[in-house]
Amino acid sequence: MIFCNHTPGEKPSCRWRRRKEARPEEIIDAALALFVEKGFSATRLDDVAKRAGISKGTLYLYFDSKEAIFRAVVETLIGPQLQQIEKLVHDFEGSNQALLRQLILGWWRNVGETGLSGIPKLIVSESGNFPELSEYFVKHVVKRMRKVFVGVLERGVAAGEFKPCDAQVAARLLFAPLVHAAIWKHSLQPWDDTGDVPVYLNLHLDIFFNGISSGAAKNE
Amino acid sequence: MIFCNHTPGEKPSCRWRRRKEARPEEIIDAALALFVEKGFSATRLDDVAKRAGISKGTLYLYFDSKEAIFRAVVETLIGPQLQQIEKLVHDFEGSNQALLRQLILGWWRNVGETGLSGIPKLIVSESGNFPELSEYFVKHVVKRMRKVFVGVLERGVAAGEFKPCDAQVAARLLFAPLVHAAIWKHSLQPWDDTGDVPVYLNLHLDIFFNGISSGAAKNE
Amino acid sequence: MIFCNHTPGEKPSCRWRRRKEARPEEIIDAALALFVEKGFSATRLDDVAKRAGISKGTLYLYFDSKEAIFRAVVETLIGPQLQQIEKLVHDFEGSNQALLRQLILGWWRNVGETGLSGIPKLIVSESGNFPELSEYFVKHVVKRMRKVFVGVLERGVAAGEFKPCDAQVAARLLFAPLVHAAIWKHSLQPWDDTGDVPVYLNLHLDIFFNGISSGAAKNE
Amino acid sequence: MIFCNHTPGEKPSCRWRRRKEARPEEIIDAALALFVEKGFSATRLDDVAKRAGISKGTLYLYFDSKEAIFRAVVETLIGPQLQQIEKLVHDFEGSNQALLRQLILGWWRNVGETGLSGIPKLIVSESGNFPELSEYFVKHVVKRMRKVFVGVLERGVAAGEFKPCDAQVAARLLFAPLVHAAIWKHSLQPWDDTGDVPVYLNLHLDIFFNGISSGAAKNE
DNA sequence: TATGAATGAGACTTCATTCAT
DNA sequence: AATGAATGAAGTCTCATTCAT
Numbered sequence: 001m002i003f004c005n006h007t008p009g010e011k012p013s014c015r016w017r018r019r020k021e022a023r024p025e026e027i028i029d030a031a032l033a034l035f036v037e038k039g040f041s042a043t044r045l046d047d048v049a050k051r052a053g054i055s056k057g058t059l060y061l062y063f064d065s066k067e068a069i070f071r072a073v074v075e076t077l078i079g080p081q082l083q084q085i086e087k088l089v090h091d092f093e094g095s096n097q098a099l100l101r102q103l104i105l106g107w108w109r110n111v112g113e114t115g116l117s118g119i120p121k122l123i124v125s126e127s128g129n130f131p132e133l134s135e136y137f138v139k140h141v142v143k144r145m146r147k148v149f150v151g152v153l154e155r156g157v158a159a160g161e162f163k164p165c166d167a168q169v170a171a172r173l174l175f176a177p178l179v180h181a182a183i184w185k186h187s188l189q190p191w192d193d194t195g196d197v198p199v200y201l202n203l204h205l206d207i208f209f210n211g212i213s214s215g216a217a218k219n220e
Numbered sequence: 221m222i223f224c225n226h227t228p229g230e231k232p233s234c235r236w237r238r239r240k241e242a243r244p245e246e247i248i249d250a251a252l253a254l255f256v257e258k259g260f261s262a263t264r265l266d267d268v269a270k271r272a273g274i275s276k277g278t279l280y281l282y283f284d285s286k287e288a289i290f291r292a293v294v295e296t297l298i299g300p301q302l303q304q305i306e307k308l309v310h311d312f313e314g315s316n317q318a319l320l321r322q323l324i325l326g327w328w329r330n331v332g333e334t335g336l337s338g339i340p341k342l343i344v345s346e347s348g349n350f351p352e353l354s355e356y357f358v359k360h361v362v363k364r365m366r367k368v369f370v371g372v373l374e375r376g377v378a379a380g381e382f383k384p385c386d387a388q389v390a391a392r393l394l395f396a397p398l399v400h401a402a403i404w405k406h407s408l409q410p411w412d413d414t415g416d417v418p419v420y421l422n423l424h425l426d427i428f429f430n431g432i433s434s435g436a437a438k439n440e
Numbered sequence: 441m442i443f444c445n446h447t448p449g450e451k452p453s454c455r456w457r458r459r460k461e462a463r464p465e466e467i468i469d470a471a472l473a474l475f476v477e478k479g480f481s482a483t484r485l486d487d488v489a490k491r492a493g494i495s496k497g498t499l500y501l502y503f504d505s506k507e508a509i510f511r512a513v514v515e516t517l518i519g520p521q522l523q524q525i526e527k528l529v530h531d532f533e534g535s536n537q538a539l540l541r542q543l544i545l546g547w548w549r550n551v552g553e554t555g556l557s558g559i560p561k562l563i564v565s566e567s568g569n570f571p572e573l574s575e576y577f578v579k580h581v582v583k584r585m586r587k588v589f590v591g592v593l594e595r596g597v598a599a600g601e602f603k604p605c606d607a608q609v610a611a612r613l614l615f616a617p618l619v620h621a622a623i624w625k626h627s628l629q630p631w632d633d634t635g636d637v638p639v640y641l642n643l644h645l646d647i648f649f650n651g652i653s654s655g656a657a658k659n660e
Numbered sequence: 661m662i663f664c665n666h667t668p669g670e671k672p673s674c675r676w677r678r679r680k681e682a683r684p685e686e687i688i689d690a691a692l693a694l695f696v697e698k699g700f701s702a703t704r705l706d707d708v709a710k711r712a713g714i715s716k717g718t719l720y721l722y723f724d725s726k727e728a729i730f731r732a733v734v735e736t737l738i739g740p741q742l743q744q745i746e747k748l749v750h751d752f753e754g755s756n757q758a759l760l761r762q763l764i765l766g767w768w769r770n771v772g773e774t775g776l777s778g779i780p781k782l783i784v785s786e787s788g789n790f791p792e793l794s795e796y797f798v799k800h801v802v803k804r805m806r807k808v809f810v811g812v813l814e815r816g817v818a819a820g821e822f823k824p825c826d827a828q829v830a831a832r833l834l835f836a837p838l839v840h841a842a843i844w845k846h847s848l849q850p851w852d853d854t855g856d857v858p859v860y861l862n863l864h865l866d867i868f869f870n871g872i873s874s875g876a877a878k879n880e
Numbered sequence: 881t882a883t884g885a886a887t888g889a890g891a892c893t894t895c896a897t898t899c900a901t
Numbered sequence: 902a903a904t905g906a907a908t909g910a911a912g913t914c915t916c917a918t919t920c921a922t
Binding site: 477478569571574575578606608610616620626627631640647 | 696697698699700701702781783784785786787788789791794795797798799802803825826828829830832833836837839840843846847848850851852854855859860863864866867868869870871872
């Protein structure tokens with residue numbers, strides 16, 4: 001089970017959890033792994049079923065089609081993470097730099113090091129075949145996420161903590177290595193083992209904040 | 221047309237003969253576009269043929285199989301770019317920072333803004349299904365490229381131009397936004413038009429070099 | 441149905457399950473008939489499926505490929521017949537001539553007049569395209585069969601029943617009209633109906649044994 | 661060139677020799693060899709062309725279709741041999757047994773040991789796919805040939821040389837080993853090298869005539 | 881006359897989906 | 902709820918045939 005964010009009491013209202021309780025998650029986990037590894041088209045439902053420990057026919061008790069499974073995989077991951085992030089931002093006390101550091105490293109811990117890490121690769125790979133999904137993802141994940149980062153960066157600039165700059169662009173730069181690491185992990189990593197990601201991210205944060213900081217508050 | 225292997229002077233005497241010579245390129249161009257858009261599996265050879273302006277059977281006069289077309293797409297692009305880059309590095313006179321800036325911006329001009337820009341997404345998406353290709357790509361492109369960057373960075377550190385740091389990691393950070401932009405362009409860009417890439421890259425370079433420079437030689 | 445591998449007592453409980461068990465045989469029977477009639481290459485799997493009363497895709501639940509069906513057709517028939525023959529030879533009491541007569545006429549009854557009769561034509565026709573199968577067939581059927589005949593003939597010579605002769609060659613002569621009749625049945629028979637095969641075989645046996653017998657034991 | 665029976669002066673009236681002079685024969689030779697080896701369906705015109713030393717397109721200058729080549733292959737061989745045989749029978753002076761011996765051994769020399777030897781296998785293999793050809797072959801070759809043998813056998817019976825018997829059946833028995841040897845040569849021979857065919861045929865003739873002769877004129 | 885590039889119908893094969901049990 | 906045998910549409914690949922040169 002890749003997802004344990006449900007508060008126990010919450011009612012399963014989501015569209016993708018129409019049916020039984022436990023099964024769909026096992027199916028989704030199996031499908032996620034295979035979609036990430038092989039892509040949507042090259043993944044056979046036979047394999048999904050086998051990995052989920054059920055028969056092929058059973059898939060259709062929970063999902064209407066292969067594409068429905070795909071949508072469920074993606075929709076499942078959307079939302080829970082963001083709320084957490086937005087809450088963190090809201091409650092945080094400390095420098096904006098420290099907040100951003102925590103956001104980046106926390107994302108890697110919560111996403112990059114879990115089964116969710118395959119999602120970026122999956123979205124990127126299949127965007128061409130699932131336009132409505134791309135639109136959905138951009139709107140509900142990418143832009144929402146960026147908004148958070150932009151907000152913190154602009155707050156930092158306003159506070160004199162960071163040099164003036166285009167926060168939209170800076171936010172993308174700040175986040176890019178994170179996405180890159182997640183995509184890499186599920187693609188060329190096995191042939192190019194580049195070591196510890198946190199080390200990579202820490203150097204990124206050091207250089208980035210050193211580069212963007214106004215003289216007043218030097219990094220570390 | 222992404223490739224220009226014709227020696228400039230040769231005249232394609234008869235119209236027919238020229239087709240014969242041009243076909244593989246036309247096929248590869250068509251296949252690249254579709255593979256990037258849809259992925260290998262979801263691309264139908266019918267569509268490749270249609271886009272190349274030929275019939276389905278004709279593909280098999282030039283390639284043995286769908287997979288052979290895929291390999292040709294990837295292998296064809298490998299090499300030409302790198303030589304150019306290595307030459308640039310060898311001949312360059314100026315600061316290491318200036319060289320790196322030129323490498324980054326040049327890569328975007330020569331790759332990011334051409335048909336080649338789809339390759340990173342393609343490789344990433346299909347790495348799971350074509351292991352030998354991944355190995356090849358990592359060995360002949362990724363590591364060779366990184367070696368260049370690492371070399372320049374280390375030279376810069378030795379010259380006191382950059383602060384001491386792990387050049388391997390720094391090289392990846394320097395290059396990541398480039399790859400990210402290329403992948404983005406062929407995935408979520410249509411739904412998240414994030415503006416001019418050179419602007420993005422310039423901010424990246426500013427922040428990065430500002431962050432990594434020793435006090436002596438400030439960027440800007 | 442050319443094969444009866446069911447243990448007589450087993451009851452096919454549910455109709456469905458029985459199909460599952462009967463399928464391979466039905467497919468093989470259908471394939472044998474068509475391969476014999478048209479040859480391997482000219483037989484379409486569509487037709488095999490239709491004749492077996494199933495859909496094209498179902499073939500692949502039981503066999504990996506068209507060639508696998510072909511091998512099954514041939515391999516399935518090999519063995520059962522031979523054991524029967526060798527047992528007959530072992531148990532027989534009577535003159536060697538009588539034994540050989542019985543072998544010949546029995547073969548026609550058990551093979552020539554059943555669905556198996558098409559096999560010789562099939563093997564002969566496809567030998568060029570399936571070398572390993574030819575080798576297998578020669579080793580496990582042709583030579584094993586000939587060995588039996590040679591044995592009996594040599595025994596007959598030793599017993600003074602037959603004139604001295606090259607038993608290897610004589611065995612082939614004795615068997616040739618049998619194979620010829622089987623091949624003819626599945627090729628030019630429809631256009632050259634040459635009457636009752638047993639009559640043909642009896643004349644063969646009369647002439648052959650009359651020709652090979654030493655004076656002592658005249659035929660009939 | 662497998663065929664040199666044309667009397668020089670004869671005009672090429674035959675349907676299959678519509679076009680140029682030398683080419684068709686090379687094509688037919690190539691096609692015969694491949695059809696015999698692989699069967700009609702499994703033979704590719706590419707290979708026929710290659711073996712004939714011409715390009716695939718050129719085939720169509722001489723024949724309308726693959727099937728036309730097949731018909732030409734078969735029709736080419738029909739006729740010439742028979743005239744020769746019928747002439748031999750007509751002119752022969754000597755015992756009927758001696759004549760039959762000469763016919764059998766002569767057939768092997770003229771057909772069995774030449775490129776024509778593959779025809780029986782070819783006819784047998786493809787009879788199911790070319791009914792009109794089977795009909796033609798039976799009518800113009802099989803029955804005509806058998807008529808000759810039946811005639812001589814009946815003459816022999818009438819002369820008291822052979823025992824009374826069904827000459828139709830006896831004729832088939834007399835000829836069967838010949839056909840069998842020819843078919844074997846092009847099928848399982850490579851895996852079952854059974855030695856010299858003339859030796860085989862001579863034993864056949866010895867046994868057969870010993871078996872069929874009346875007491876009066878014993879075979880040698 | 882000869883070529884060989886190009887075609888497209890048709891074959892083998894795969895796999896998402898259905899449905900009787 | 903669960904199975905897995907069965908289906909058939911759709912994809913890859915082959916090859917007889919055509920046709921511009």
